[in-house]
Amino acid sequence: MQKDDSLKLGILLEKRDSDHPWLDHEWVFVGVIPGAPEIEGMRVIREAPGATQFHAATLELSLHRAEAEAYQYNLTSPEPSVFVVLREDEEDDGDAPIVAELVTVSPYEAQDYLDSSEELVERILMPDNIKAWVTEFVETHYTEEPFKKRKRDNLRPEEYKFGQEPLVELRKRMARDGEDGN
Numbered sequence: 773m774q775k776d777d778s779l780k781l782g783i784l785l786e787k788r789d790s791d792h793p794w795l796d797h798e799w800v801f802v803g804v805i806p807g808a809p810e811i812e813g814m815r816v817i818r819e820a821p822g823a824t825q826f827h828a829a830t831l832e833l834s835l836h837r838a839e840a841e842a843y844q845y846n847l848t849s850p851e852p853s854v855f856v857v858l859r860e861d862e863e864d865d866g867d868a869p870i871v872a873e874l875v876t877v878s879p880y881e882a883q884d885y886l887d888s889s890e891e892l893v894e895r896i897l898m899p900d901n902i903k904a905w906v907t908e909f910v911e912t913h914y915t916e917e918p919f920k921k922r923k924r925d926n927l928r929p930e931e932y933k934f935g936q937e938p939l940v941e942l943r944k945r946m947a948r949d950g951e952d953g954n
Contacts, residue, residue, distance in 0.1 A: 777909055778834040779902070782808025783856055783872040784817065785828040799870050801856050801894035806901060829872040831856075835906065840914035842878040843906050852903055853895040855882035877906055 782805030790798045808830045818825040833854075835843065846852050857874040873891070876882060877898065885891045898906070 776835055776837050776913070777905075778832050779806060779905065780808055780810075780830055781806060781833050781854075781875050781902075782811075782830050783828045783875060784825060785814075785858075785870070785872070786823055786825045789822040799858070801858070801872075801896060803896060804854055804875070804899065804902070806899070831872060831875040833875050833877065833902075835877070835909045837913045839878050839881070840910055842880040844910050844914050846877055846879050846898075847903065847907060847910060849879070852898040852906075853877070853879070854898050854902065855879070855893055855895045857882070857885045858892040858894060859890070877902070 783801070784803040784805065786800045786802045787797050788800060790796060792798075802825065805827065808827065810830050811827060814826045814828050816824060817827050855876050855878075856872055857876075858870045859873050861869055861871045870892070874885070882893050882895070886893050
C-alpha cells in the first residue's frame with residue numbers, strides 16, 4: 773500500500789510501579805511527540821517516584837487514501853485516538869520487555885492487531901495538532917459512498933430444494949393422483 777502522507781511520532785511509554793501481587797511494574801502508552809528525531813534504544817524523559825517516562829521509539833504514522841474511511845470513523849468517534857502496537861521484546865537487553873512496533877490512527881488496523889492476541893494495542897486521545905492533520909487528510913481524500921439498496925432476485929426459493937420436489941407441487945400432484953384413482 774503506497775503511503776500518501778506521513779509524520780514521525782515519538783512514542784512515550786511509562787514504567788509504573790504496580791501494586792498487583794504478581795507484577796513489579798507495568799508499561800503504559802502515555803503520549804506521542806510529533807516530529808521526534810530517530811533514537812537508538814529507549815531514552816529516559818522524566819523520572820518521578822513510582823514512574824519513569826521513556827521515549828521508547830520514533831515511528832512513522834502513515835496515512836493512506838484507501839484507509840480514509842477508517843480515519844473518518846476515528847475522528848467522529850467520541851474519543852478520537854492514536855493507537856500503538858506493542859510487542860514483547862524477544863531480545864530483551866534489560867531496557868524494557870516491550871517494543872513499540874507500529875503507530876496508527878486507523879481503528880480498523882488496531883482491531884486487526886487486537887484480534888491476533890500476540891500484540892498489545894494501547895491508545896491515547898489524539899492530540900489536537902495530529903487531529904487537525906488527519907482531518908485535513910480526510911477532507912481531501914474521503915468521499916462517502918451513497919447507500920444502494922440491492923434489488924431482490926426473482927427467484928422462488930421453494931423451487932430450489934436440492935433436487936427435491938417442492939412441497940406445494942408434491943401436494944398438488946398427490947391431489948391430482950388421488951382424483952385419478954391411481
